[in-house]
Every structure is written in structure tokens, then in C-alpha cells.
Amino acid sequence: MININKLLSELLYDPKDPVLFNSAFFFYFFAMFLLCYLAVSKSKTARVWVYTVFSLFFFYKACGYYVGLVILSAIVDFNLSRWIHRTPSRTVKKSLLIFSILLNIGLLFYFKYTDFFIGIINDLSAGHISPLHLMLPIGISFYTFENLSYTIDVYRDEIKPVNNFMDYLFFLSFFPKLMMGPIVRAADFIPQISMPYRLNSEDMGKGMYLIMGGLFKKIVISDFIYQNFVQFIFDDPSKHTGLECLIGVYGYALVIYCDFSGYSDMALGIARWTGFKIPANFDSPYQSSSITEFWRRWHISLSSWLRDYLYIPLGGNRKGKVRQFINLALTMLIGGFWHGASWNFIFWGALHGTALAVDKVRIDWLKKKKTVITGWKATLLKVAGVLITFHFVCFCWVFFKASTFHDAWALIHQVMFDFQPGIAMELYNGYTAVFWIIILGFVLHFLPAKAEFSIERLLGRIPVAGSVAIMVTFIWLLVQVKSTQPMMPIYFQF
């Protein structure tokens, strides 16, 4: 029995059931959107309006009236940037920029970090300030950074400000990347708005591959491993043997990667199908053979943002070795803090910052030595590099994921002192499906990029009916795997 009131209430924001890409609701939403978008595809202005209205509605479904914050910050930054561009005085430009930075960071701080600092004050002075318990507006960490890069780029005269407010609001609220990124640069995005809506087979194949691959990563790999294994381990590591904890950490490495990059891929795929190319956010990061390489392949939009708007302005590598290390550490510390208001994230950032600094020393030393290692030695070195990097990253994930330091150390303690390899078979029998999915996940991760291209090309050449058949079969399979309770993606809290 279809209930019309239920249909209407589905259109309203429900804090208990925020919308995700992998929900039935999104399917209907996307179909409606494509219909309207296609109907007005000839007119640039109409396209922008349709996209923006649907985006704002999507935002509203995801976080209620916080949608107002996006509109408000679009109004403020749109006007401030134009003002910065118009005014000839360097001092006025600078003060306007500082004002914009303070405003954006202030907003982010208010929603994300107030309770954290209240907690610190309470701990330090035994004060009793009650926490605000604010709900974090979804996506605020992403659009704040987008606003900042736009304003800073205008200030640096690297781009001209947007003339049309709707274009800017469209850029900021663009629904594919709204909740989980990637952080898109205005300089990349704005020029694409006025291009005609045209798709070729490459766009079709790439888009379909990204959407299906993203869904697969999110539902089959990430959610499945997380719900059926990893969450139990991190819930209370002390209750599990070292072997379980270690597999739990390996599993979590896949969970976080597949969850986050799966969501990013879906965003990229949807954008591609609607005529927008967004740079890839992940590039098989666990294939990296050094931590420096890892950060070039992991959450690329964030690390490049931090590089361009934090590390380089701090002086980068131009002010001597010591300053460079300090800059690196500081950048990663802030990068860690961006992920969430807790000491765990700060510590996680500090670990990565330190590792990057150490890796810099290694790279400089290699450069100075000028010996080039080739042949089997190079391969061996590369494999060792991949293994060491992966394990270091996993070690850091422990702190990233554990709810407290206590839990993190408990997990490490279990791995070191209570390993109990004897239970391996028992464990395998209890979690057979989970372990095979973990193995599948890692195998897929290490496939060469060539395989991806061939699948994309193939998908691009299939006629519509074939695509529908593939999609239906794929979704039917996903439903078999998916649990009915939608999981909150881990990166939601950012």
C-alpha cells in the first residue's frame, strides 16, 4: 500500500535517516534531477538554476535548515571576493582577506571545535562550562575550504571573481561533492559551468565505472567488513586477541579507504554524467612505497589544498631545513585536526607530519648520493617500501579510529603481547566471508590501472539497454549484500 503522506514526508529532512548516495531515495532524486536537467540543458542559466535548486534540496535532506549556512557563506564570500578584486589598495585587500578567513574559520570552529575547547578548559581549570552539543552541519569542512581557496586565489590574482552569484552558489552547493568532498577548486570548476552539456562515450564509460565502482567499494567492501568484523574490534580491543586486532586494523585500512574513496568515486561519476570533470581524489594510495607518495595519492584534494594554502604560505621548503620540518609538522597537525575535534586526530596528524619530515631527510640523502638502484634490488626496495608504508599508515589508523587513546594503546598492546596465532583457523571459520572480502579488496586495490581503463572503455561502448541490464543486476546483487540499516559513512563527521 503506497501512502501519500509517507511520500510527502520522504521529502522532508529526517535527522534519523539522512540521505546517502546508496539509498533508494537518492535513486528517485537523481532520476527527477536528470529529467529536469535534460529538459533545460540548452540554456546555461536554467541548468545552473536546476542544479542549484536540486543541490540545495539535497543539502536540506541531509542536514535540515543548516542549508542556510551554505547560502549565507556563498553570499558573503561572493561579495567579499569581488570587493577584494575591485579595490586597488593592498591594505584593504589584505584586511578583507583576513576578514574572510576569520569568518570562514570562525564558523567552522564554532560548529566543529567549540565543545572540544570547552572540554579542554574544563579539564585545565576544573571549570564547568556546559558543552553546546551542536550538530555539525554536513559538509561544512569541505565548503569552508572551498570558500577559502576561492577568496585566496582571487586575492592572489590567480583567478578573476565570478560575476554571477548563482554560478558561485552552484559551485559551492554542487550536490555530488557536497557531503564527502572532494574539495573542488573554483578555478577548475567555474569554467566548466558555461560549457554546453555534451557527453561522449568516454564520459559515459568513466561515469558508469566510477558510480558502480564507488557503490561496490562502499557497500560490498567497506560496509560489509565494518559491520561484520571491524566495528567489534574497535569497540573494545581489549576483548579481542592480537591476531583479531591486527586483522581488524588491516580491515579498517580497507574500510576507511573504500568508504571514503567509494563516496568520492560516486561523486566524480555523478558529476561526470552531468558534464563536470572533477580531479580524482584517490590514486590507489596503498600502492605507495613511501609516506610522501602516500600523501600524493590519498585524499588528494585535501593534501593539495593544505600544500597550496597552508604549507607554501608558511614558507614551504624555502626557509631552510628546520623551518621546512616545522612547516610540514604544522600542516599535518592542522590536517589531522581538520578530520575532527579530538586529540586522536591531532596525534594522527602529528605522526604523519613526523613521518613526512623523516622521509624528506631520506629523499634528500638519496638525491645527494646520486646512486640509482636498478634491477631486482629496486623491485625489492619498492616492495619493502610498500609494506613499510602500508604498516605505518595502518599504525596511524589505530589512533584515527580508536575512540580514545586508551583504546588505541589497548589494541597495540593486544597485537604485541596477546597475539594468540593459534586461533587463526577458528577465526577463519567464524568470519570466512569477511576475510575473503578483505582479500578481494586488497587484490582489487593492487590491480594495474590498465584494467580500469579497459572496463571503462567497454562500459562506454555498451548501448543503453545493456547498461540498464548491467545496472539492474549490479544493484540486485548489492541489495543482497547491503544491510537494511544505512551506515553512516565514516567521513560524515568531518
Next chain:
Amino acid sequence: MSGKNKSAYPFYIIVGTLICLVGLSQLNYTFSYKDFQFRKLDMLSDLRTSSPDKQKLTAVKDSSKLSGLDSTATPAKNNIPNPDNTHDFMSYSGIMEYASPVPGDTIVGMKHFLAVLKELKEGKRRKVRIAYFGDSMIEGDLITGDLRDSLQSFFGGAGVGFVPVTSVVASFRTTITHTFSTDWKDYHYKNAPPASVTLGLSGHTFLPGGNSWVKYSPVKKPRLDKFREVSVLYGPATAETININDKAYTLSGSQPVNRLDLEQDTAQPSLMLRYAGNTAMPFYGVCFESGNGVYVDNYSFRGISGVELGHLSADMVRRMQQERPYDLVVMHYGANVLFRPELTDYSWYQRPMKKVMDSLRQDLPATSFLIIGTADKSYRKTDKYITAPGVGALLKVQHELAADHGTAYWNLFAAMGGEGSMVKWVEGDTVLANKDYTHFNRQGAARVGALLYKAIMNEYRLAQQP
């Protein structure tokens, strides 16, 4: 590359897929392969008026089945009213006290324990001790730590009581800092100790190696921040030497449990025990107390059901009662009995557990016993977490054990909120339990400790009334 504009394709694909999926949702098909039941697609589930919740109906039916209220009131034993006549043991969240069914036996629930608590409060007694047995639910002093804290703040006393020599959860215990060398040989329930080794009350006996040591340090918490009265519990020994904070002591004794008492050197906050003897002798643990009051000893053993207590020798238990007398023994088990959630026959558990209770009762004739009924445990049935059917069945067995042995009984499942409470504890705004829908986290354990304290204090106050 084809030059054709395919901008309408995404729309066709999405709408085509949607139509097929909605169509598939309308078909009534089910099929399975081997054990795997394929799930039906339902693209319209969000839009349907939900049909009357079948889950709830079964839950109601279940709870009526769970009801333990007998229609025929059982007569009072030894002139003590049977609590089953006034309360339903399946839903009552307070402590129920049963009289021993053995004719002439005057044992009733926690009567002895409540009486000595009263004496303690009136200054007529120095110490009251509780031995709290349990599984992983109480590891790391969970629940017991909170119970001890509340009892000590009301009745006095300071210190964690018994701590074993080594422990797999030493690093997670927040009520004492505990480190030890790795060369202690730990004999316990699960590794078949040789016949010559007598297991201690904790289910462990520790034999030192050549360089064995164990170190305990107080923690910065009220009543736990310094050591005063220290006792070392050990097995038979013939003049072996240990060094405690660099002072030598000789251990001798022929009994299964012997005790060395000492006062903590106030100049040193920690206690460092080094074995300096010639032959390996058994150690059990070290007890920390300070002044008059209540002491709760945490006897946790991971993965056991309580049946393992049958391995304890009567001599050891009796001797332990002389060296370290207990006024109340708490038996908190269940999580490891419910390993198959849908199992509802626990006679295999009841039989050996009855033997355990029989012998403990015999070895500790004056001590009160409190059996804690299992906590709620949920499992995933189709798409939802619900209370395992085994919970009610196990509670019934635990209740019978209590009634048959004249112990007190406290239904933790009911105290948590009854049917479906574990789901609320796991998924509530304040998370109180882990995603395994079985174990409490620290906050949850604190809540259970507080609930138990409240239940005990209710009995205590009732006993004070004339």
C-alpha cells in the same frame, strides 16, 4: 571516439534501471541457494504504510512465556516468605532473597551480609568482604570497580582488594597500575595444571621463574591513591625468600593458602615484589586494603560460564575463607553460556552449576551468596537486533539455582530494562554497550555497578527497618 552527444544516456540508464527495479519489487519471488536466502528487492519500502509490527507481537508473547510468576503460590520455607509470591523473577529489578530449602538450614539470601554491613556501620566490625566472580563482563575491574567505590564511600574502606600476580587485562585496569615480568608460569582453568598445583580462588596459580617480579602502583583516584595494608597470598612454601621494596621476607606455610601481612612503606608509593627463592612455589596474588570498610575482590576469568569453579579444591576454598573471609560471594555469569542465541535448553548448564553451588555452599557455610541473572543479549534476526530467546531460558535456570541454594538473586536483564534493553544500550545517545550486543563498555559497566549498588542498598535499608 564517437562524436554523438550522449547527454541523455544517464537519464535513460537511471530511469530504465529504476523501472526494472520497481518491477522486480512487485514480483513475489523468493529463492535460495544452499543456505543463502536471497532477499527480495523493495524499492518502495520507504513509501509503504508499515504493516502492524509482527516483531512486537512475538515479543509480547515471548514475555508472557518468560513470566516466572507461578499461579500456585509456594509455601514459605523456614518461615521466610517466598519472594516468588510477590515478585516475578523475570521482570523484578530488585534483589530477591531465597531461604534454603534444606530443612533446619537458616541460610537466607544476603541476610548474613546485610547483618555484617550493619555491624560495620555501627563500628562493631572491621571489615566486610565480597568475592565477585565473573567472566569478561567484569574484566579490568569493570562493574566491581564502581560497586567498590560506592560501597566504600558509604561504609568506609580504601583499596582494590585482591589483585592476581599477572593478568591479561592488567593494562586496562584503571583502579591499579599493574606490571609484571613475563616469566611467571600461569596455571589456570584452561591449561590443565598438573595435579601438584592447587588453583587459587581466582582460578589462577602463578609459579615464579628465575627473575620473576610484579609491581603494583596506586592510581590517582579517591581511595585508590595509596597502599597501606598489604597481604601476599601464596601456596605451600618452605622458607623461600621474596623481596618486597628491597626488603627480604621469608615465606613458609604448609596450608593451600598462606598469607604474609605487611604495612606499606610510606616512603614508597609502589609495591615491587621480586622472587628470590630457590624452588618455584605457588603464588595467588596481593591484596590491598586500608582501614575498616568494605572490600570487593574482582575474580574475573575470561570466557568461562561459572561451571569451572567446580575445579576449585574444597581445602583451598576453606583455607582461603580463614585467611581472607568473605561475607558475600557474587556469581555473575551468563555471557558465555548464551553462545547460541536461539538455544533455550540450559539443563546442560544447570546440572554442573548446581554441583558448583552445592560445594561452594558447603565450603562457605556462613557466607551469603548472590546470583546475578544474565544481562540482556541481543542478536541479529533478519534485519533487526532482538533479545536472544536464550536469555529468558537462562534466567530461569539461574533463578532456580538461587532458589534451590538459598541465595539472593538479582536479575540484571530486568534491571537493564528487560526485553530489547541491550539494543537501547548499544544504540542510545549515550553508548553503554559494545556492538557485539553483549559486553558493556566503561560507561555501561558503571551504570550496572550503580544499579547493583542501589539494589543492595535497598535490601540494606529494608533490613534496617524493625
